[in-house]
Every structure is written in C-alpha cells, then in structure tokens.
Amino acid sequence: MAQAPAKRGKNEPEPRPIIVKKIIAEGHGGHHGGAWKVAYADFVTAMMAFFLLLWILGATTEKQRKGIADYFTPTLVEMRQKSAGSNGAFGGDSVISKENYAHRASQTGTKSITIPKDATGGAKEGAAAVRSRDRARFTALKKQLEARIKNDPALRRLARNIRFVETREGLRIDLVDQSDFAMFALGNTTLLPDARKLMGEVAKVIDGVPNEIIVRGHTDALPYANGRSVNNWTLSTARAEATRQALGDAGVNGERFARIEGVADRQPYVPEDRYDPRNRRMSVVLAWTSIEPPAEEGAIAPAPPSGAPVQVAEAGH
Numbered sequence: 001m002a003q004a005p006a007k008r009g010k011n012e013p014e015p016r017p018i019i020v021k022k023i024i025a026e027g028h029g030g031h032h033g034g035a036w037k038v039a040y041a042d043f044v045t046a047m048m049a050f051f052l053l054l055w056i057l058g059a060t061t062e063k064q065r066k067g068i069a070d071y072f073t074p075t076l077v078e079m080r081q082k083s084a085g086s087n088g089a090f091g092g093d094s095v096i097s098k099e100n101y102a103h104r105a106s107q108t109g110t111k112s113i114t115i116p117k118d119a120t121g122g123a124k125e126g127a128a129a130v131r132s133r134d135r136a137r138f139t140a141l142k143k144q145l146e147a148r149i150k151n152d153p154a155l156r157r158l159a160r161n162i163r164f165v166e167t168r169e170g171l172r173i174d175l176v177d178q179s180d181f182a183m184f185a186l187g188n189t190t191l192l193p194d195a196r197k198l199m200g201e202v203a204k205v206i207d208g209v210p211n212e213i214i215v216r217g218h219t220d221a222l223p224y225a226n227g228r229s230v231n232n233w234t235l236s237t238a239r240a241e242a243t244r245q246a247l248g249d250a251g252v253n254g255e256r257f258a259r260i261e262g263v264a265d266r267q268p269y270v271p272e273d274r275y276d277p278r279n280r281r282m283s284v285v286l287a288w289t290s291i292e293p294p295a296e297e298g299a300i301a302p303a304p305p306s307g308a309p310v311q312v313a314e315a316g317h
Contacts (some may be wrong), residue, residue, distance in 0.1 A: 130289050137209055138164075138171040138286065145173075145205045149198075158198055169214060170287040173202060176269060177280040189235075189242040196246060203250030206286060212258040213247070214285040215240045221265040221274035237262025243282045258287060 057065070142164050149155045149162070161181055163174040175198065177183055183195040191199065206213065217240035219232040240260045248254050270276040 134170070134211065134289050135166075137211075138166070141171070141205055141209060141286070145201065148201050148205065152201070154194070155198055155201065158194065161198075167285070169285050170211065171285065173206075173284045173286070174269070175199070175202070175282045175284070177277045179277055182277075182280070183282055184239055184242070187235075189238045191242060191246055199243065199246045200250045202284060203247045203252050206247075206284065207250075207252050209286060211256075211286040211289060213252070213256050214259045214261070214283075214287060215244050215247070215257065216259075216283040216285065217243070217262040218267060218269070218279060218281045218283065219265050220277065220279040221268070232264035233262055235262070236264050239282065243284070247284070 056068070060068070145162070146159065149159050158181065161176050161178060163176060165172045165174065175183055175195070181194070182192060184191060217236035217238075219236045219239075221232075224231050237260075240262050244257055244260050265274055265279060268274050268276075268279045269281055270278050273279075
C-alpha cells in the first residue's frame with residue numbers, strides 16, 4: 001500500500017507548486033529565416049545594374065556606345081600589341097582599337113590574343129560588311145555610267161536601254177533591245193556600232209571595280225525553222241561570248257570573267273509577252289565579293305562554243 005504523505009510540521013513552509021509550460025506550434029511552420037533578405041538583395045543588385053546602364057547610356061557618345069557593344073559582341077576579337085582601345089574612362093572605341101595596349105612586364109596582357117567565342121558570328125559580320133561595301137560601290141558605278149551616257153550626245157538616247165537590278169548574284173546591268181534599237185545585227189552575233197560604243201562605256205566603268213563578271217545572253221521566243229543546227233540556246237550563248245570579247249577589247253581584264261552563259265528565252269524581261277523585243281538583251285553582272293553567286297532561275301547553256309560566230313538569217317532575234 002502507498003504510504004500516506006508525511007505530515008507537515010507546524011513551522012514548515014508550504015511547498016511550491018511545480019508548473020510545466022508546453023509550447024504548441026501554430027500552423028505557420030515556425031520561423032521563416034532570412035530568405036527574404038536574399039531576394040531583396042538580388043532586387044537591389046538588379047536595380048543598381050539597371051541604373052548603371054542608364055547612366056552609361058547618358059554619359060557616352062554614339063561612337064563610345066558602339067565600342068562598348070563591340071566589346072561584348074560574341075565574335076572573334078583580336079587584340080594586338082598597342083591595341084587596348086582606351087586611354088581612360090570612355091576614352092576609346094573598343095578593345096580592338098589601335099591604341100596603347102598594355103604589355104609590359106608590370107602590366108597584364110600579351111602581344112596577340114584571340115578570343116574564339118563564336119566563329120560564325122564573325123563570319124556573318126564579315127560577309128555583311130563586304131556586301132555593304134559592294135552595294136556602295138555599285139551605287140557609285142551606276143551614277144557614273146548614267147552621267148557618262150547623259151554627257152554623250154550620241155548615247156543620250158540609249159539611256160532608256162540600260163537597266164540596273166540588284167540580284168542574289170550582284171549588280172546586273174541589262175542592255176535591253178527596243179523596237180527602235182538592237183544590240184546585234186539581225187539574227188547574228190555582230191554588235192552594231194551604237195551598241196559597241198555603249199558597251200565601251202560600260203567597260204570603262206566596270207573596269208574600275210574588282211568584282212568578278214558574269215555575262216549572260218537572252219533572246220525572245222521566236223522559233224527557228226525545223227532541222228536547223230542553230231537555235232535560241234546557241235544564239236544567246238554566242239552573243240554572250242561576243243559581249244565578253246567587246247568588253248575585253250575595251251580594256252576589261254579577261255581574268256575577271258567568271259561565267260559566260262546563254263539562257264535563250266527562259267528568263268524573259270517581259271514574261272507576259274515572250275516575243276517582246278525587250279526580251280532580247282545582254283546582262284553584265286558584277287558579282288558580290290567573296291560570295292559564291294547562285295545561278296538564276298532558268299536553264300543554263302554549256303560553255304560558249306569555240307570557232308566562228310553563229311550566222312543566222314531568221315529575223316526577230
């Protein structure tokens with residue numbers, strides 16, 4: 001049996017009660033910690049970067065901003081000796097500018113550094129720059145040829161026979177027949193006097209640019225009699241060769257000719273009327289630099305035949 005509690009003496013103090021305190025957690029999962037501080041720090045850093053960007057845009061010129069953009073462009077960056085691109089804050093164009101590049105023993109850097117970040121990006125930029133340079137060159141050439149024809153009383157009336165078209169191959173100069181003007185004698189490959197003089201002016205202008213040359217002959221759709229050994233293919237090809245010879249006689253270097261082609265009536269100038277005299281024309285194409293020119297739509301004749309020019313009696317070609 002349990003013993004009865006001992007009796008408290010008369011002078012003994014009353015014993016203190018024992019209190020047990022239990023803390024029951026609520027449904028919020030307790031203390032969250034400092035995650036919000038990290039998020040807030042990220043926000044402040046982003047805002048600082050944003051205002052720094054605004055300050056750079058407002059504190060720099062267009063030329064300096066281009067230099068900064070070039071620095072971060074993912075392309076091949078070449079840094080040469082004495083080429084740091086800056087002599088102070090915003091003092092240079094970019095890291096590839098030809099300015100004092102640090103390479104002494106007490107400084108960082110080397111005489112030649114290549115950072116191959118993205119080779120394709122550099123190639124695309126190079127092609128774009130070449131294309132832009134060619135386009136400016138073609139614009140100047142067009143103005144020069146138009147001025148030469150306008151200043152020559154004998155050729156002034158032929159200005160409407162010259163058309164300039166930019167294509168995938170390059171700048172195409174079309175020498176177009178009209179109802180009152182023809183480049184070649186009837187049905188053969190002999191250049192008429194006015195056409196030869198016009199070809200000479202074209203040669204003087206294109207001789208001043210380095211672009212490769214493509215010569216392409218065109219005819220209308222008038223057919224030949226059955227059984228003949230010649231046709232619009234052979235005629236257009238022979239006329240292209242005659243045009244090449246005329247340009248060469250006027251001073252154009254023969255090494256510049258990339259292709260001599262005849263396409264017959266397959267690329268008409270006036271598609272709705274394949275018998276229109278304007279479909280008879282010669283195209284002199286200045287090819288884009290360093291870009292392989294794709295063939296135009298339509299069939300391409302083989303290389304021009306050697307030997308005497310083709311002589312044909314049929315009219316309309």
